[in-house]
Amino acid sequence: MVLPLTTRARAKVNLDLRVLGRRADGYHELESLVAFAGVGDTLSLYPDAPLSLSLAGPRAEGLAADNDNLVLRAARALAAGRPGLRLGRFHLVKRLPVASGIGGGSADAAAALRLLARLNGIAPADLLLREIAASVGADVSVCLDSRARMMAGIGEKLGPVLRLPPLFAVLVNPGVGVETVAVFRALGLKAGEAVSDARMGTFVAPASTSELLRYLAATGNDLAAPAQQIAPVITGVLDRLAALPGCRLARMSGSGATCFALFDDCRTSAAAAKALQRERPNWWVKPTLLS
Numbered sequence: 001m002v003l004p005l006t007t008r009a010r011a012k013v014n015l016d017l018r019v020l021g022r023r024a025d026g027y028h029e030l031e032s033l034v035a036f037a038g039v040g041d042t043l044s045l046y047p048d049a050p051l052s053l054s055l056a057g058p059r060a061e062g063l064a065a066d067n068d069n070l071v072l073r074a075a076r077a078l079a080a081g082r083p084g085l086r087l088g089r090f091h092l093v094k095r096l097p098v099a100s101g102i103g104g105g106s107a108d109a110a111a112a113l114r115l116l117a118r119l120n121g122i123a124p125a126d127l128l129l130r131e132i133a134a135s136v137g138a139d140v141s142v143c144l145d146s147r148a149r150m151m152a153g154i155g156e157k158l159g160p161v162l163r164l165p166p167l168f169a170v171l172v173n174p175g176v177g178v179e180t181v182a183v184f185r186a187l188g189l190k191a192g193e194a195v196s197d198a199r200m201g202t203f204v205a206p207a208s209t210s211e212l213l214r215y216l217a218a219t220g221n222d223l224a225a226p227a228q229q230i231a232p233v234i235t236g237v238l239d240r241l242a243a244l245p246g247c248r249l250a251r252m253s254g255s256g257a258t259c260f261a262l263f264d265d266c267r268t269s270a271a272a273a274k275a276l277q278r279e280r281p282n283w284w285v286k287p288t289l290l291s
Contacts, residue, residue: 002048007111007115009042009110010143011037012102012253014221015032018030018031018196018199023191026191032152033216039288040095041108043093048088049089053072053090055091057094063098069105070106070136071090072112074109074140077136078116081132100178100257101253101254102253105137109133109140124144129144148291149161149162150200152200165209166289167290167291168266170263170276171258172284176231178234178256184223184255209264216251216262221251244276248263
């Protein structure tokens, strides 16, 4: 019996997000401090079987295992770039909400690339992996390593890995999917319009949790306002998170609708998550550590 290779696809959280402008080709230039949660999907690869994908888990309903799935797209792209690549059957246990601003599909695609690299003896730093990741999706590159860093451009520009102090968080999704394209459309920038300057080259990771929280309090997410226009429930989620005992910061991740609250310690965040889950049993609520 061939044992599968397995990896976790951790949720990506945009601690902040700035829109720098819109390029002439229509793509938006972003800059974001990204961290990764302790919660995520699980992807397994059964080697040398025909390339395929099966789905399971509490968030698998409504997700298709067809050719448009990012796991299969990533696998096919890597196989095209590396002739003779050993492939196999993927099995995804889906725990993260779909279309939720925490990079679930991108994390799954990055996990597929990591597993295929492990199976085929491809070094993690191989440039081909980076090229394939960037071609598959905007967030796949940063999810390859799943470590805190600044990301910019349309996701292809990555700063050095950062050693962030621990952030105790509660992730919340109200069960509403938000289309990223619609959020950028609502932002209303014209092609070629610039609105802010980059800071990636000057960012220095704060040394303590309190310093990091003070830094984040002075930043924001430029996609929050247009996302709230499209999905007003996000406003209610943010207001409820901000009112949780001990909450230091409440913010939306990515293009929504997942939001997060940050706390000083694990006990406070766990208690807040437990109380919120009792109050809102239909929401996806997860206490976690961001790093």
